Amino acid sequence: MRPHILWLSLLLQSVDLASGEAHAQHVLGSDARGGDVDSPKETPRAPGAELVDAAWVELRKINQPLRDRPQKQQGIFGTLLSLALKAVPTLRLTAPPTETLKSTLGGPLLRATKLLEESAATNNSDALYLLAEMNFYGNFSHPRNFKASFDYYKKLASVHGNSSAQHMVGLMYSTGIGGAVERDQARALLYYTFAANQGHTRAEMTVAHRYHAGISVPKSCENAVKYYKRVADKAIAWYRSGPPGGMGWVPESYRIADESGGVYGEGASVSSSGINAVKAHPNSDAYASIEDIIEYLDLISQKGDFKASYNLGRLYYEGQRGLPKNFKLASQYFLMVTQKFWKKNNRIAESFKPGLDKIACKAAGFLGRMHMRGEGYKQSFAQAKWWFERGMTHGDAQSQYGLGLLYLNGYGVDKNTAKAIQLLKAAAEQDYSPAEVQLGSLYLDQGYNDDPTVANHFFEMAARQGNLEAYYYIAEMNFFGVGRDKSCTAAVGYYKSVAERTEPLVSSWAEANLAYEDGDEELALLEYLTAAEQGYEKAQNNVAHLLDPGQSRLPIPDWLYPRAQKGALLEDPSLALIFWTRSSRQGNIDALVKMGDYYLYGIGTTADVDKAVQCYTGASEYHQSAQALYNLGWMHENGLGLNQDYHLAKRYYDMALETNDEAYLPVTLSLLKLRARSAWNTITNGRINSIQDEPETKKDWSLSEWIANFMQDDMLYYEEDGYDPMYDDDMPGGDGILGELDDGIFESVVIIGLVTALVFLVLYRQQRQQAARQQEEDAQRRQQQPQPGGQEQDRNQGFFPPPGDPNLGMWAAGGVGH
Numbered sequence: 113m114r115p116h117i118l119w120l121s122l123l124l125q126s127v128d129l130a131s132g133e134a135h136a137q138h139v140l141g142s143d144a145r146g147g148d149v150d151s152p153k154e155t156p157r158a159p160g161a162e163l164v165d166a167a168w169v170e171l172r173k174i175n176q177p178l179r180d181r182p183q184k185q186q187g188i189f190g191t192l193l194s195l196a197l198k199a200v201p202t203l204r205l206t207a208p209p210t211e212t213l214k215s216t217l218g219g220p221l222l223r224a225t226k227l228l229e230e231s232a233a234t235n236n237s238d239a240l241y242l243l244a245e246m247n248f249y250g251n252f253s254h255p256r257n258f259k260a261s262f263d264y265y266k267k268l269a270s271v272h273g274n275s276s277a278q279h280m281v282g283l284m285y286s287t288g289i290g291g292a293v294e295r296d297q298a299r300a301l302l303y304y305t306f307a308a309n310q311g312h313t314r315a316e317m318t319v320a321h322r323y324h325a326g327i328s329v330p331k332s333c334e335n336a337v338k339y340y341k342r343v344a345d346k347a348i349a350w351y352r353s354g355p356p357g358g359m360g361w362v363p364e365s366y367r368i369a370d371e372s373g374g375v376y377g378e379g380a381s382v383s384s385s386g387i388n389a390v391k392a393h394p395n396s397d398a399y400a401s402i403e404d405i406i407e408y409l410d411l412i413s414q415k416g417d418f419k420a421s422y423n424l425g426r427l428y429y430e431g432q433r434g435l436p437k438n439f440k441l442a443s444q445y446f447l448m449v450t451q452k453f454w455k456k457n458n459r460i461a462e463s464f465k466p467g468l469d470k471i472a473c474k475a476a477g478f479l480g481r482m483h484m485r486g487e488g489y490k491q492s493f494a495q496a497k498w499w500f501e502r503g504m505t506h507g508d509a510q511s512q513y514g515l516g517l518l519y520l521n522g523y524g525v526d527k528n529t530a531k532a533i534q535l536l537k538a539a540a541e542q543d544y545s546p547a548e549v550q551l552g553s554l555y556l557d558q559g560y561n562d563d564p565t566v567a568n569h570f571f572e573m574a575a576r577q578g579n580l581e582a583y584y585y586i587a588e589m590n591f592f593g594v595g596r597d598k599s600c601t602a603a604v605g606y607y608k609s610v611a612e613r614t615e616p617l618v619s620s621w622a623e624a625n626l627a628y629e630d631g632d633e634e635l636a637l638l639e640y641l642t643a644a645e646q647g648y649e650k651a652q653n654n655v656a657h658l659l660d661p662g663q664s665r666l667p668i669p670d671w672l673y674p675r676a677q678k679g680a681l682l683e684d685p686s687l688a689l690i691f692w693t694r695s696s697r698q699g700n701i702d703a704l705v706k707m708g709d710y711y712l713y714g715i716g717t718t719a720d721v722d723k724a725v726q727c728y729t730g731a732s733e734y735h736q737s738a739q740a741l742y743n744l745g746w747m748h749e750n751g752l753g754l755n756q757d758y759h760l761a762k763r764y765y766d767m768a769l770e771t772n773d774e775a776y777l778p779v780t781l782s783l784l785k786l787r788a789r790s791a792w793n794t795i796t797n798g799r800i801n802s803i804q805d806e807p808e809t810k811k812d813w814s815l816s817e818w819i820a821n822f823m824q825d826d827m828l829y830y831e832e833d834g835y836d837p838m839y840d841d842d843m844p845g846g847d848g849i850l851g852e853l854d855d856g857i858f859e860s861v862v863i864i865g866l867v868t869a870l871v872f873l874v875l876y877r878q879q880r881q882q883a884a885r886q887q888e889e890d891a892q893r894r895q896q897q898p899q900p901g902g903q904e905q906d907r908n909q910g911f912f913p914p915p916g917d918p919n920l921g922m923w924a925a926g927g928v929g930h
């Protein structure tokens with residue numbers, strides 16, 4: 113064991129060293145760049161460099177569109193306004209073809225392009241790169257031209273061996289985006305590997321993902337781990353190059369579809385139903401926007417609610433997607449809390465609301481952290497220590513950890529490892545994950561204890577809370593077989609997480625989201641595409657979602673909203689299928705159901721019902737997608753790809769309902785239709801297996817009784833639900849495109865119509881009979897004493913609501929409508 117630990121500690125030290133160097137280089141680099149602008153460099157310049165400079169002079173004249181985060185509007189008018197704005201086609205979405213634009217745009221862009229082209233003719237790498245980017249991303253409103261872009265990138269890759277260009281060539285071969293080249297996975301892998309072997313981070317991740325998921329190569333854990341480890345090493349070095357406690361950033365990765373309840377909408381998608389359903393009623397926090405939450409918290413915070421102030425402080429300190437960090441506001445809210453508890457001269461308030469002491473200490477911990485890291489304040493270890501000591505008074509874990517860090521590293525205090533460890537242990541006892549990781553690494557590094565299983569234990573505790581460094585340590589221990597058995601599969605999973613989570617270092621998530629929020633779906637697609645190739649499941653899902661021809665992006669009908677024309681770039685269903693497939697391979701069940709749809713209808717591929725059935729079956733097996741079960745039921749009902757079998761169909765519909773009670777209405781409607789078809793099949797002695805548990809086997813029932821019973825079974829649902837046929841169209845998870853292909857629907861309508869007519873006939877006859885009886889009875893009553901006539905009536909009520917009953921209207925309407 114010991115040599116292993118030595119090995120690992122050496123390795124970790126070298127990483128530390130490297131990170132230190134990287135940091136120093138970073139500082140130097142920024143200095144050098146700062147000087148670059150003012151004074152020209154002495155070193156000999158590449159041919160064509162002056163031309164590039166001249167081009168830049170022109171390009172700077174062009175206003176790049178402002179890429180600030182748009183303030184989200186609130187309320188119905190805000191929403192309407194943003195919808196209206198979205199409806200106005202943007203210039204970029206519908207860019208006219210290259211030639212016309214070149215002549216019309218003119219001005220600085222045209223001059224810059226001319227200069228760059230001249231420079232590119234001398235193989236100047238900057239000119240080639242800039243031209244390639246402008247043609248790919250459309251910077252400076254340059255029209256996109258993927259063929260030209262491909263040529264520039266390829267030239268840059270072959271003449272200069274530039275790894276950024278190799279990566280882009282790989283991307284274009286892999287996706288065939290914009291029709292620049294034929295998709296060719298072998299060449300894609302070749303170019304990606306070139307770039308990866310030169311240390312291009314995104315290419316390394318891409319190659320790793322290909323080996324990990326087996327995309328156009330045989331799966332190979334060894335190869336995957338090799339590349340993922342390289343990225344994870346860089347990622348952790350970057351993380352540690354941050355202020356004490358590690359780099360901080362706001363996670364940006366998310367699935368666009370999840371914002372609207374998943375690719376099949378709220379309730380019908382696996383991502384928003386069953387165990388994933390938002391367990392809340394509509395007017396609770398779960399559906400509130402972050403702006404509303406902040407507004408509300410701010411209101412009660414001003415009224416003196418210290419918990420609200422503290423939570424607001426945390427929200428602003430941590431930030432989240434759509435809410436950038438704001439240290440100034442965070443510190444204001446934290447101070448609001450601490451000032452309630454600590455009065456002048458460090459005196460503690462005599463009387464305070466219960467719980468204030470604990471919360472004030474937590475706020476103090478955050479203030480200490482901000483001073484220690486120089487967030488919102490000038491970095492000051494003395495100030496940090498002062499706040500941490502305050503926070504310690506009621507055992508705040510963050511304060512214990514912070515103080516521990518100060519003593520461990522001798523920041524502003526004399527180094528005191530024993531004291532540091534004592535403090536860290538106190539924090540770890542409260543399950544504070546950074547302290548656990550720090551302790552674990554101390555056990556590992558410094559031979560503090562020669563049993564790496566102790567370290568392992570700490571890392572696992574921290575990993576349960578998703579601590580990035582803990583993931584890295586666990587990956588390393590799995591990879592080298594320290595403290596546990598060597599395991600490539602475990603290591604690769606953790607390395608992948610580490611690599612993917614350091615988003616700002618390795619990915620284009622932030623830019624992609626910004627472009628999407630701006631309404632520039634084409635640019636967003638291009639940015640998500642890179643991340644998707646790198647192996648982010650969420651990006652794969654986004655790419656597929658943006659390309660999905662079957663998506664309805666707005667809940668309102670088309671005629672209300674003339675949909676902006678989808679850019680040509682977004683019309684590529686075969687690419688969508690590729691990314692649904694990759695997303696599903698990473699465990700996304702909704703994507704698997706989508707794949708099934710594509711195979712069923714031949715979207716972006718040739719139709720293949722068997723594959724569709726496979727996808728639906730896979731999605732329904734363990735993970736129980738209601739949509740998949742429903743589709744299987746539908747296929748059994750219509751005999752598409754599966755035997756036509758009404759009984760099985762009903763079982764699938766029932767299972768769909770069990771899986772997801774939010775699919776209640778569409779499934780119930782389908783069941784009603786199915787019952788009608790099954791009944792018709794039985795009546796006409798069809799060869800299809802009918803629903804078995806129907807009372808039609810009881811031969812002694814009269815037809816009217818049978819019909820009544822049949823109708824009543826389903827009527828119960830309507831009465832419970834307060835069914836209104838108007839909801840029919842808006843129902844999420846309705847069979848959507850399935851309905852369009854439904855040949856059986858006409859048949860069903862006819863059947864239901866016939867059944868309804870029968871019911872009315874029976875009803876009419878009964879009423880006539882009843883009326884006649886009534887007349888008889890009345891006549892009898894007039895003659896003699898009243899006679900018991902209710903018996904007969906009671907039996908009738910079992911089947912039909914008595915005439916005049918308000919239920920009758922609704923009951924009949926339900927029968928007619930469906």
Ligand SMILES: *[C@@H]1O[C@H](CO)[C@@H](O)[C@H](O)[C@H]1NC(C)=O
Binds near residue numbers: 233234235267270
């Ligand atoms: C640019 O590179 C190409 C190779 O792709 C070469 O044929 C050509 O001579 C180079 N041009 C100059 C001016 O160096």
Ligand SMILES: *[C@@H]1O[C@H](CO)[C@@H](O)[C@H](O)[C@H]1NC(C)=O
Binds near residue numbers: 238242
């Ligand atoms: C590729 O070339 C461009 C333009 O010269 C340069 O900015 C970039 O850093 C190069 N990439 C690498 C990895 O050297």
Ligand SMILES: *[C@@H]1O[C@H](CO)[C@@H](O)[C@H](O)[C@H]1NC(C)=O
Binds near residue numbers: 242245251
């Ligand atoms: C061009 O736009 C892309 C995407 O927004 C961006 O990543 C890239 O840095 C831009 N290039 C230049 C030269 O501005």
